[in-house]
Amino acid sequence: MRILVLNWRDLSHPASGGAEVYTEQVLRRWAAAGHQVTLFAAAVTGHPADEVRDGYRIIRAGSRFTVYREAQRWWRRHGRGRFDLVVDETNTVPFHAHEWVNDGARTIALVHQTCEEIWHINAPPGLAHLGRHRLEPNWLRRLGRGPVLAVSESTRQALARFGAHDVTVVPEGYEPPVPLPRPAKEHRPTAVFCGRMVNYKRPSDVIRAVELARGRIPDLRLWMLGGGPLLESLTEAAPRGVEFLGRVSEADKHDLMARAHVHLAASVREGWGLVVTEAAALGTPTIAYDVPGLRDSTRAAGGIVVPPRPEAMADQLATSLPGWRRQSPEPLPHGGAHSWDEVAATLLTAAEKHARVPRGPMRVAA
Template sequence: MRILILNWRDLSHPASGGAEIYTEQVLRRWAAAGHQVTLFAAAVPGRPADEIRDGYRIVRAGSRFTVYREARRWWRRHGRGGFDVVIDETNTVPFHAHEWVDDGTRTIALVHQTCEEIWHINAPPVLAHLGRHGLEPNWLRRLGGSPILAVSASTRDALARFGAHDVTVVPEGYEPPDPLPRPAKQEQPTAVFCGRMVSYKRPGDVIRAVSLARESIPGLRLWMIGGGPLLDRLAAAAPPFTRFLGRVSDAEKHDLMARAHVHLAASVREGWGLVVTEAAALGTPTIAYDVPGLRDSTTAGRGIVVPPRPEAMAEALTGNLPDWVRFPPGPLPYGGAHSWDTVADTLLEAVHEHARVPRGPMRVAA
């Protein structure tokens, strides 16, 4: 097939994250299987406007805010008649390709998560109110006019509240480090938080939960991994049992997560919660807030979800951590997610179903 994917970022973008890893892993497998794949994304300083990477083409134009307009312009000039399917990958703002792809090409949306509560954390009050109650509901209602692929049941359920009914859940993927780190667990009970120090990740809730749990688990300590705007303030006020490590290499992150006894996650909302999957693949269970995305990854990773309150997280720590210290769980294959080969195959099958394009080879190659 000839496939066009629209995403405001590619993996070279400094703000790239889990959605871009997902995209890159899938696209290079589709390209290796012989499909003609093009990714349209925003411009990145120091990167060419047009390049081939891992067998697929990346076209870059526009900024965070103008990439949507530039995608329409590029389609009018270069895209018409050149593709079998267009995938509108949504990171808060959809491209709404189904409204301007005008040559009969089928369009499909791929949604990792909705924003909703995060508006009030990441935006000024007036914009947050407008985004939460005006902009995003309008964007998602319009997006419901085309088939949608969602990476979790939570995202599917969120989209349904905005009127989307043709939603197919596709799997999340993960590639564990090879070789898999297997260091000995710490002798002292140890919890770990891994994520950006930003408000919507609620790192302060994790510190509070561990502080409460220490009343029943003497010696419990907490490692905080990750950078971000709240790092200095949190570190300055950190209680003695908390150690802030900042940003670390992947190898160091994996080693620390494998040596901890429990991973804690308290985000307001996630598309999936890849860090939960990472921890499970390393043999470290998660206690997470029962919120969209985290409930999906934590359940798949055989962890525990709790009401979104530090007191509930502390209670779960008190009730489960002593057993995990005595009998650490083993690594879970793919952390409860799936291999990227499986993800690429399943996603391609879903694209075929919705695009109604005659099938070629389905199996992709890593």
């Protein structure tokens, strides 16, 4: 098949995250299986406008805000008549490919998460209100007129609230490092947080939960892994027993996560929560807030979800950590997710089965 994937970021983008890991893992497997795969994404400083990586082609044009317009322009000039399937990978703002692809190519959306509450954390008050109550509902209602693939049941339920009813849940994937790190657990009770130091990840909630739990576990320690705009202020205000390690290598991240007794996650919402899966694959259970995405990955990984309050996390931490110190869980295959080979095959099958056939006239490639 000739497949075009639209995503405002590719893995080279400095703001890339779990959605881009998902995209890269799937696309290189589709390419290896013999499909002709193209990814259209925003321009990235220092990277070419057109390159081939891991067997698939990447076209880059536009910025975070103009990439959607540039995708349509590129389609009219270079794409029309040359693809069988178009995947609109949505990160808050859809490309709405089903509204402008009308040459015989089938279209389907792939949604990792909705934004909703995150608007009020990441945007100024006026824009946050507009985005939460006008823009995103309009975007998702339009997107829901066509078929959608969602990476979790939480995302499917969120999309349904906006009127999307033809939604198919597809699996998340993870491949543990090889060889799998198996260091001894720390002698001192240790929790770990791994993520960007940004408001919607709520690192302050994790710090507060550990402070509260220390009333029952006095020598409890917390490792904070990750960079971000809040790193400096959080580090300056860090209470005793909280260590900020900043951005670390993948090898160091895996080593630290494997040595910790528990992983803590407190995001406002996620599409899935890949870090929960990573921790479980290393034998480290998670206590997470019971919010969209995190509840899916945490339950799949055999962890525990709690009401989204530091007090609830602290109580569960103090209750569960002693038992996990006595007997650590065994590493969970794929962290409760699926192999990327399985994800790539399942996603393509679902896309072929559920994709929308356009109503417009058929065109033949030159």
